[in-house]
Amino acid sequence: DKEKPVLTRRFMIVDRHVTIKGLVNQALTVNDRFKKQQIDFSVFYTGYPIFNPFDELNVVVQQNGRWDNAIYDIKPVFLKDNELDYKYQDNIVFNGGNEFRWFDTRTLKIRTERTAEVFTDSLTGQYHVILLKDLNRVKGNYFTNSDLNGKFYIHTQDGSSPDIECDYVNIHFELPYDSPQTNGNFYLFGSLTDWRISNDYILKYDFTNQVYETSLYLKQGYYNYQYVYLEDKSKMADETFVEGNHYEAENDYTIYVYDKPISSRIDLLIGVVKINTIKRF
Numbered sequence: 001d002k003e004k005p006v007l008t009r010r011f012m013i014v015d016r017h018v019t020i021k022g023l024v025n026q027a028l029t030v031n032d033r034f035k036k037q038q039i040d041f042s043v044f045y046t047g048y049p050i051f052n053p054f055d056e057l058n059v060v061v062q063q064n065g066r067w068d069n070a071i072y073d074i075k076p077v078f079l080k081d082n083e084l085d086y087k088y089q090d091n092i093v094f095n096g097g098n099e100f101r102w103f104d105t106r107t108l109k110i111r112t113e114r115t116a117e118v119f120t121d122s123l124t125g126q127y128h129v130i131l132l133k134d135l136n137r138v139k140g141n142y143f144t145n146s147d148l149n150g151k152f153y154i155h156t157q158d159g160s161s162p163d164i165e166c167d168y169v170n171i172h173f174e175l176p177y178d179s180p181q182t183n184g185n186f187y188l189f190g191s192l193t194d195w196r197i198s199n200d201y202i203l204k205y206d207f208t209n210q211v212y213e214t215s216l217y218l219k220q221g222y223y224n225y226q227y228v229y230l231e232d233k234s235k236m237a238d239e240t241f242v243e244g245n246h247y248e249a250e251n252d253y254t255i256y257v258y259d260k261p262i263s264s265r266i267d268l269l270i271g272v273v274k275i276n277t278i279k280r281f
Helices: none
Strands: 019-026 036-044 057-063 071-074 078-080 083-085 093-095 101-104 115-120 127-131 152-154 168-176 184-189 204-206 211-219 221-231 252-259 268-276
Touching: 019 252, 019 268, 036 057, 036 252, 036 268, 168 221, 184 211, 211 221
Parallel strands: 127 168
Antiparallel strands: 019 036, 036 083, 036 093, 057 071, 057 252, 078 083, 101 221, 115 127, 152 221, 168 211, 184 221, 204 211, 252 268
């Protein structure tokens, strides 16, 4: 039924005409120096006609897979010979955040490192995994940890054909909190939620046990996630509220360059590059 789509997915098609070179640096301003990361980059357009970059180009910078905190419509600071300089110092900055939390359900035969309990419902036959209680990390020191920057991959170690033998599992999350927040809500966040804020991923407060909790029905695999806080009437999730905020955290950034020539009715994606705080793509 074409009137009832099963899913929708955003994708972009790039027709490369420019080269983008960038770096992730520690923010320079005093207030942000130990919390935020600054994106500095240049766009090189040798052989491609750009007559008015301030009006023609729309540059977007995205952190990890998020769109809610992406920075749009960035204009160049300096124009050089076939080069546009976007070294803003204090405008293209993002929270460093923290390394993502994780859990591993590739096997359901044993408890993995962050698992408190694994059991099967006697009535439904469904698997349940109760994760260890998560800690509030806002006051903790930064510790490096190799993560997937919010992504996940589907896999099982319990069979010989991971592509067809992965089970679905009810994953239970708990975040201890002394009392409920009254001006907003906590949400699970990451690629496992499609980087979306939705009531499907909201945490409810249990007054008896003093924890925020929720559960998701997910396929076996290795997952990254974090808890974000969304204040009422706000559109941008705050990943620092319980996760902490450190300039040293490892993050991926994607830079998109769109061009809308004077004679065109559409925006053309003419360049994309990924950069990382540590690795160089």
